[in-house]
Amino acid sequence: MTAFRALLFRELRLALRGGGDMLTLxxxxxxxxxxxxxxxxxxxxxxxxxxxxxxxxxxxxxxxxGLDRLFRxxxxxxxLILLRQAELPLSMVIVAKLIVHWLVSAVPLIIASPxxxxxxxxxxxxxxxxIVSLLLGTPALAAFGAVGAAVTVSxxxxxxxxxxxxxxxxxxxxxxxxxxxxxxxxxxxxxxxAALSLMALALSPFAAALAISSAED
Amino acid sequence: MSLxxxxxxxxxxRIANPGQFVIWTKPLLWPLVILTTALFAAGLYYAFFNSPxxxxxxxxxxxxxxHVPNAWLSQFVYGxxxxxxxxxLVWRHPMADVSMKAAAPLGALFTALALFTGSLWxxxxxxxxxEWDGRMTSTLVLLFIYLGLIALWRAFDDQLRxxxxxxxFTLVGAINIPIIKFSVDWWSTLHQPASVFRPDGPRxxxxxxxxxxxxxxxxxxxxxxxxxxxxxxxxxxxxxxGLQRRMAQGGAA
Numbered sequence: 001m002t003a004f005r006a007l008l009f010r011e012l013r014l015a016l017r018g019g020g021d022m023l024t025l026x027x028x029x030x031x032x033x034x035x036x037x038x039x040x041x042x043x044x045x046x047x048x049x050x051x052x053x054x055x056x057x058x059x060x061x062x063x064x065x066g067l068d069r070l071f072r073x074x075x076x077x078x079x080l081i082l083l084r085q086a087e088l089p090l091s092m093v094i095v096a097k098l099i100v101h102w103l104v105s106a107v108p109l110i111i112a113s114p115x116x117x118x119x120x121x122x123x124x125x126x127x128x129x130x131i132v133s134l135l136l137g138t139p140a141l142a143a144f145g146a147v148g149a150a151v152t153v154s155x156x157x158x159x160x161x162x163x164x165x166x167x168x169x170x171x172x173x174x175x176x177x178x179x180x181x182x183x184x185x186x187x188x189x190x191x192x193x194a195a196l197s198l199m200a201l202a203l204s205p206f207a208a209a210l211a212i213s214s215a216e217d
Numbered sequence: 218m219s220l221x222x223x224x225x226x227x228x229x230x231r232i233a234n235p236g237q238f239v240i241w242t243k244p245l246l247w248p249l250v251i252l253t254t255a256l257f258a259a260g261l262y263y264a265f266f267n268s269p270x271x272x273x274x275x276x277x278x279x280x281x282x283x284h285v286p287n288a289w290l291s292q293f294v295y296g297x298x299x300x301x302x303x304x305x306l307v308w309r310h311p312m313a314d315v316s317m318k319a320a321a322p323l324g325a326l327f328t329a330l331a332l333f334t335g336s337l338w339x340x341x342x343x344x345x346x347x348e349w350d351g352r353m354t355s356t357l358v359l360l361f362i363y364l365g366l367i368a369l370w371r372a373f374d375d376q377l378r379x380x381x382x383x384x385x386f387t388l389v390g391a392i393n394i395p396i397i398k399f400s401v402d403w404w405s406t407l408h409q410p411a412s413v414f415r416p417d418g419p420r421x422x423x424x425x426x427x428x429x430x431x432x433x434x435x436x437x438x439x440x441x442x443x444x445x446x447x448x449x450x451x452x453x454x455x456x457x458x459g460l461q462r463r464m465a466q467g468g469a470a
């Protein structure tokens with residue numbers, strides 16, 4: 001457990017001291033959302049109707065952006081090999097990385113999402129549902145992302161391939177995510193979203209660990 | 218150790234040798250080709266000349282004889298890839314890699330054909346090439362997964378290492394595809410419950426079912442034939458690459 005905690009703090013320190021990554025991510029998230037009104041026109045009714053979709057697409061793209069730093073720096077400087085030799089199972093290493101990845105790339109988006117929601121003229125209930133749906137759904141996005149990043153870690157051009165592998169897998173998350181903001185049965189969609197996140201979190205560390213260990217030996 | 222003095226192996230271990238696999242399965246190829254051709258000849262004859270027009274759709278109903286087998290194969294091929302992925306990860310069977318790699322482009326092709334024939338059929342009957350219906354959308358997602366897998370195969374230099382990584386991803390996809398299918402159905406029934414296409418609605422008469430079944434087997438055997446040939450080609454390609462590598466090393470020494 002101490003090893004796990006040490007790893008958690010290491011990852012967190014690396015992410016926080018890495019410079020303006022988090023700020024860039026939040027800026028990207030808000031800008032993607034803010035560009036849409038320019039493309040579709042500033043009609044408030046239309047914007048309010050498509051806002052859940054825009055928020056989720058912006059969050060999905062922003063989470064893809066941060067994927068490359070999940071395993072690649074460790075793969076390049078060799079610490080991934082050291083982590084494989086450690087007593088801590090590789091899947092636990094990945095759980096630690098996943099938690100930190102979620103903290104630094106999803107939580108800032110969730111905090112910034114009310115701003116985007118106001119820009120897209122969402123109001124009242126929808127705003128709260130947006131925050132809750134992002135809280136429930138982003139762990140699944142992070143988990144799928146970890147599998148994609150693990151599969152492509154040993155490819156030099158992997159940064160380009162990971163998104164096209166992950167996007168089809170993330171479709172249920174997007175459907176239930178936007179569903180839990182707009183739909184009439186939003187509580188059902190939220191339950192599905194939570195179930196997806198739990199399942200993805202439970203299975204993805206093992207899949208990612210398997211992919212990393214078979215890519216390296 | 219020559220082949221005669223080698224310990225007796227069962228067929229499972231013996232086909233683990235790529236050369237042995239090719240020798241064993243080569244005699245299967247021509248019978249498969251002949252069977253596929255015969256099935257296609259019979260199926261096409263039935264489909265074009267010996268089956269009635271639909272009272273509503275007219276001649277366009279004949280697209281079904283191509284469309285339904287392709288749609289079936291788009292899922293069957295992923296099943297073949299999933300079993301091969303298990304073979305790669307659990308038994309580390311060398312031919313499972315080859316089978317997985319050879320199946321991916323075929324699966325993408327059959328899925329693309331299912332979508333293409335479907336849109337050709339949809340235009341005269343539904344009045345649109347594309348509708349965001351549950352079935353069509355999940356087939357489109359399946360096509361994206363196939364294309365992603367092909368891109369992944371091409372990105373790796375070392376094919377042996379690639380096989381195990383891709384097997385992991387294939388299995389992840391196999392777990393996810395039912396979820397995607399289910400969520401897409403949920404999504405589209407939510408938005409447009411009236412236009413959901415129900416294939417089990419109209420009861421089919423035997424005059425349509427017979428050509429459908431024949432074409433179904435024809436396409437399945439077409440896949441089996443192409444898959445076997447693609448596996449042989451992949452074995453040869455790896456052998457050529459091995460020889461080239463050896464030649465390059467010899468040139469450097």
